[in-house]
Amino acid sequence: xxxxxxxxxxxxxxxxxxxxxxxxxxxxDSGWSLFKTENRTFNRLVDVLNLIQQxxxxxxxxxxxxxxxxxxxxxxxxxxxxxxxxxxxxxxNDQLKGNFEGIGIQFRMVKDTIVVIKTIAxxxxxxxxxxxxxxxxxxxxxxxxxxxxxxxxxxxMLKGKRNTEVEVSVYRRGMKNLLDFTITRxxxxxxxxxxxxxxxxxxxxxxxxxxSATTGDELHKALIDLKGEGLEKLILDLRGNGxxxxxxxxxxxxxxxxxxxxxxxxxxxNRPRREQKATAYGSFHEGDLVIIIDEMSASASEIVAGxxxxxxxxxxxxxxxxxxxxxxxxxxxxxxxxxxLTVARYYTPTGRCIQKSxxxxxxxxxxxEILNRYQGEEMNNMDSVPKDSTRIYVTNGGDTVYGGGGxxxxxxxxxxxxxxxxxxxKIIRQGLIFRFAFQYADRNREQFARFDSAKDFxxxxxxxxxLYNEFKTFTFNQGIKxxxxxxxxxxxxxxxxxxxFIGRNFFDDQAFYPVIHQIDVEFQEALRFLN
Numbered sequence: 051x052x053x054x055x056x057x058x059x060x061x062x063x064x065x066x067x068x069x070x071x072x073x074x075x076x077x078x079d080s081g082w083s084l085f086k087t088e089n090r091t092f093n094r095l096v097d098v099l100n101l102i103q104q105x106x107x108x109x110x111x112x113x114x115x116x117x118x119x120x121x122x123x124x125x126x127x128x129x130x131x132x133x134x135x136x137x138x139x140x141x142x143n144d145q146l147k148g149n150f151e152g153i154g155i156q157f158r159m160v161k162d163t164i165v166v167i168k169t170i171a172x173x174x175x176x177x178x179x180x181x182x183x184x185x186x187x188x189x190x191x192x193x194x195x196x197x198x199x200x201x202x203x204x205x206x207m208l209k210g211k212r213n214t215e216v217e218v219s220v221y222r223r224g225m226k227n228l229l230d231f232t233i234t235r236x237x238x239x240x241x242x243x244x245x246x247x248x249x250x251x252x253x254x255x256x257x258x259x260x261x262s263a264t265t266g267d268e269l270h271k272a273l274i275d276l277k278g279e280g281l282e283k284l285i286l287d288l289r290g291n292g293x294x295x296x297x298x299x300x301x302x303x304x305x306x307x308x309x310x311x312x313x314x315x316x317x318x319x320n321r322p323r324r325e326q327k328a329t330a331y332g333s334f335h336e337g338d339l340v341i342i343i344d345e346m347s348a349s350a351s352e353i354v355a356g357x358x359x360x361x362x363x364x365x366x367x368x369x370x371x372x373x374x375x376x377x378x379x380x381x382x383x384x385x386x387x388x389x390x391l392t393v394a395r396y397y398t399p400t401g402r403c404i405q406k407s408x409x410x411x412x413x414x415x416x417x418x419e420i421l422n423r424y425q426g427e428e429m430n431n432m433d434s435v436p437k438d439s440t441r442i443y444v445t446n447g448g449d450t451v452y453g454g455g456g457x458x459x460x461x462x463x464x465x466x467x468x469x470x471x472x473x474x475x476k477i478i479r480q481g482l483i484f485r486f487a488f489q490y491a492d493r494n495r496e497q498f499a500r501f502d503s504a505k506d507f508x509x510x511x512x513x514x515x516x517l518y519n520e521f522k523t524f525t526f527n528q529g530i531k532x533x534x535x536x537x538x539x540x541x542x543x544x545x546x547x548x549x550x551f552i553g554r555n556f557f558d559d560q561a562f563y564p565v566i567h568q569i570d571v572e573f574q575e576a577l578r579f580l581n
């Protein structure tokens with residue numbers, strides 16, 4: 051009878067199930083499985099974290115370990131994907147949105163040291179005399195360089211409430227001893243347009259320092275105002291502009307490029323091609339245009355320069371730009387942290403991707419590439435600028451342009467042209483002009499009340515010989531040693547810089563730039579070309 055054999059049959063099925071189950075488990079590591087399933091995935095990272103949490107000998111901070119793991123993974127992808135801890139999220143994003151307080155620097159950790167990438171114009175650090183390239187060695191007497199201190203900890207040491215002070219000691223290249231500064235924390239200026247003014251009756255100048263959420267509106271208003279003053283020719287200065295929002299670079303390009311012409315397109319493995327074209331919105335579709343760039347013009351700046359160059363709309367002057375052609379999207383986690391993940395590359399209208407090489411992800415060589423330009427011949431010899439013969443493109447107007455490694459200028463301006471002598475370079479590197487000008491202006495505010503506008507100051511104020519001699523004494527007291535001949539050679543340039551910084555104390559950049567442009571080689575070359 052069948053019922054007699056049921057217990058035996060159940061036993062055999064049970065034994066077979068145990069055998070097959072054991073075989074499936076043992077075969078997972080070898081990649082073979084009796085029952086193969088499509089899309090079967092194993093989250094090794096989660097498994098490892100769970101094992102550590104369950105079985106590790108000591109108590110651990112799971113959140114901290116997860117943050118380190120994610121950060122390291124992201125940094126292995128490319129140089130511009132990054133992990134943003136929750137503690138830094140507001141500070142990192144507010145720099146582009148327009149509402150944060152601090153000491154006003156952009157920095158990067160290089161070899162376990164804080165390197166100042168840029169001081170924010172008119173921010174607390176610039177006012178104190180901090181300069182790009184400075185290495186912060188001590189904060190409030192505590193050594194932070196070479197100590198393995200996380201960037202989170204450093205940020206917390208530097209930031210604080212408005213009107214509070216922080217003491218920093220920095221190493222500056224060329225200086226034997228550390229330089230001490232007291233920085234008073236303050237609200238950080240967040241505008242993206244430094245200055246817009248008319249050079250003469252028909253030529254205007256605009257300088258953008260970044261591409262923030264308000265850049266398009268700021269530029270559009272400035273161009274309308276300048277056109278009301280007779281604007282027919284324009285110099286757009288993007289030197290040192292490291293970029294920002296892609297959308298704002300499109301709006302800026304739209305000001306210059308005629309309706310329906312391609313500005314830029316983006317494309318990635320998981321992002322289909324997306325084109326951005328100009329509209330009729332722009333306010334300067336006609337008129338001569340020169341854009342000044344340098345080795346620190348990156349990302350959004352390169353989109354604008356590339357769009358103008360590829361559409362034969364204007365002339366690019368200066369030196370080869372940085373070479374960042376990757377597009378990041380920001381994704382936020384529930385704990386307040388976020389990642390900026392590279393999802394696509396952007397391409398200029400001719401099809402150029404100007405991203406420079408990054409063979410090993412976020413490696414040190416990528417960031418030292420700019421330093422290699424300075425140490426080589428490229429900065430002073432156009433023939434030394436590397437060009438990839440396999441990435442040659444032609445604009446509609448027949449001009450040859452190059453892809454890979456940045457935007458190549460139409461007019462090359464060598465770095466050495468107009469460089470001050472050795473004495474002046476020492477004075478500039480130490481920020482002595484800025485410090486002297488601030489102290490002098492602060493002591494003599496009543497004297498400058500007679501100037502009713504920036505233009506009045508620019509046209510009528512001069513640094514006399516008595517003040518120049520006072521500045522020489524100041525530099526001697528700061529340890530600067532120079533010959534009479536060196537001071538004589540540097541006199542015109544130093545006096546112009548003194549006037550520019552004194553003017554900035556009373557009339558902001560409206561007085562600073564018209565004066566400093568008198569000794570600005572790239573600016574003078576752009577003006578000469580337009581004329």
